[in-house]
Amino acid sequence: MRHGLLLIDETGRIVLASGQTLHLLGSEEALISVGSSLRQVLYLVRDHAGDTWSQVRAQLPRSFVQPDSSRFEVTLRGHLLEVHLHPVAGGRWAVAFEDVTARRAAEAQAEEMARHDLLTGLPNRLLLRERLNEALGRLQRTGEACAVLLIDLDRFKPINDTLGHPMGDALLKKVADRLRSTVRVTDTVARIGGDEFVILQTGIRGASDTQILARRIVDLVGRTYMVEGQLLTIGASVGVALAPNDGEDADRLLKNADLALYRSKLDGRGTYRFFEPEMDARMQARRQLELDMRQALARREFYLHYQPQLQLEGNRLVGCEALIRWQHPVRGMVSPLDFIPLAEEIGLIVPIGEWVMRQACRDAATWPAPLSVAVNVSPAQFKSERLVEMVMSALSASGLPATRLEVEITEGVLLNESEKTLQTLHRLRELGVRVSMDDFGTGYSSLSYLRSFPFDKIKIDRSFVSDLSGKRDGEAIIRAIAGLGRSLGMTTVAEGVETADQLERIRAEGCTDVQGYLISKPISASEVFKFLTLDNPR
Missing domain, CATH: 3.20.20.450 (EAL domain)
Incomplete structure (x- = not known):
């Protein structure tokens, strides 16, 4: 059997033990065998479970008195075992052990990958949202301010169209590297779209801190790149929203940063703009004009x-x-x-x-x-x-x-x-x-x-x-x-x-x-x- 299996009778004695049981429990002395008591198994687990023993000891009494199957996990000698207890007719119990170490590691890796952009390795929209919510939580508790800088690359699409997507992808990696170099370890650089990036700047003392960063981004991203023997030049437009003045929740901050980004594009691109309340009013008016214009033809x-x-x-x-x-x-x-x-x-x-x-x-x-x-x-x-x-x-x-x-x-x-x-x-x-x-x-x-x-x-x-x-x-x-x-x-x-x-x-x-x-x-x-x-x- 691939899994370890113990059958325990109504007196608490082992009546069957599969060959995998000793290996999974980590017993080299063959202490567990037919006729051994459940107490001996628990002693073995206690000696090798480390910090998880207290959790096992708290859960076992409940598991053996309930009529339905139960499950818990225990770490033995570096291996994570999933333990299943199943009641059997006549007051007996079947205990199955499965080594889930590799599976849990794969799940953790998959979960980590789901929070990162595959091309650049930067956090994606999901992880950005988590870290932004954490920063806003600190804002509520300690008053620590933060800023969201939304970055859109200028003149990137022509490079993709004329030189091909592989060249565009290589350029995006270099942009990601430059953005990483502009921030502190406490900040977050994320890629949330094709050529859209976000920087979450935490622990800022005022708008001047973010202004310095915005200027650095525009300057650094706008410098010439050497990609696969080609000299490429793009630019960056940046929209900035500050918490708490421009919003105290993630959706509003990102929306206001987007409004500021739109303004920076209107002002000629290759620049940055901070959010202003009038921007929202202008955008609402623009959306209404768009709606009216769509209806005007009909x-x-x-x-x-x-x-x-x-x-x-x-x-x-x-x-x-x-x-x-x-x-x-x-x-x-x-x-x-x-x-x-x-x-x-x-x-x-x-x-x-x-x-x-x-x-x-x-x-x-x-x-x-x-x-x-x-x-x-x-x-x-x-x-x-x-x-x-x-x-x-x-x-x-x-x-x-x-x-x-x-x-x-x-x-x-x-x-x-x-x-x-x-x-x-x-x-x-x-x-x-x-x-x-x-x-x-x-x-x-x-x-x-x-x-x-x-x-x-x-x-x-x-x-x-x-x-x-x-x-x-x-x-x-x-x-x-x-x-x-x-x-x-x-x-x-x-x-x-x-x-x-x-x-x-x-x-x-x-x-x-x-x-x-x-x-x-x-x-x-x-x-x-x-x-x-x-x-x-x-």
């Missing part, structure tokens, strides 16, 4: 206005730019500056953008040819696999010729220039759709983008037009862009024209088209007809 609260574009040669209307508007039943008119960035961040810009495209094509189909409509397409929409198919569907459903549709993109679409993006642009061009570069001149690489794709139109950002009256270099910049467009055979549109003086200067510098309040404010689709009939002296 409730048909969005509508379009169109801003006319005037061709300077002949002073004739050539097209209109579609501009989304949101009339909320409670908020009233919601500015696109408030909801479009959020829609892009959460991915809602894709269904909203599809609605804009379909509605703009329907409206433009009612206008006289060859009047065109320009629709902005965001970088998030370009990531969609079905952008071209959606445009084709909108054109087909509305009956608008593709040549009367213009897709406007910003350099954000080409910021991470890929073959897929250029293929999408060329597929749109093959349909007959025109493509324009919006907000030209405001980015870092606008000229290189003109080389990567033959745009039909360049839209000069309104900031250069407004500079005409205040800065001497405004005219020079517009002149240069207009000349560039002329050389490349592209239409140049000056946005934000609001005064007659600006119009004349732009005309003199060689721009082909203009758009702005001087020509017309954004108007409804039906008002476009009225605008066409106006006698425009410009």
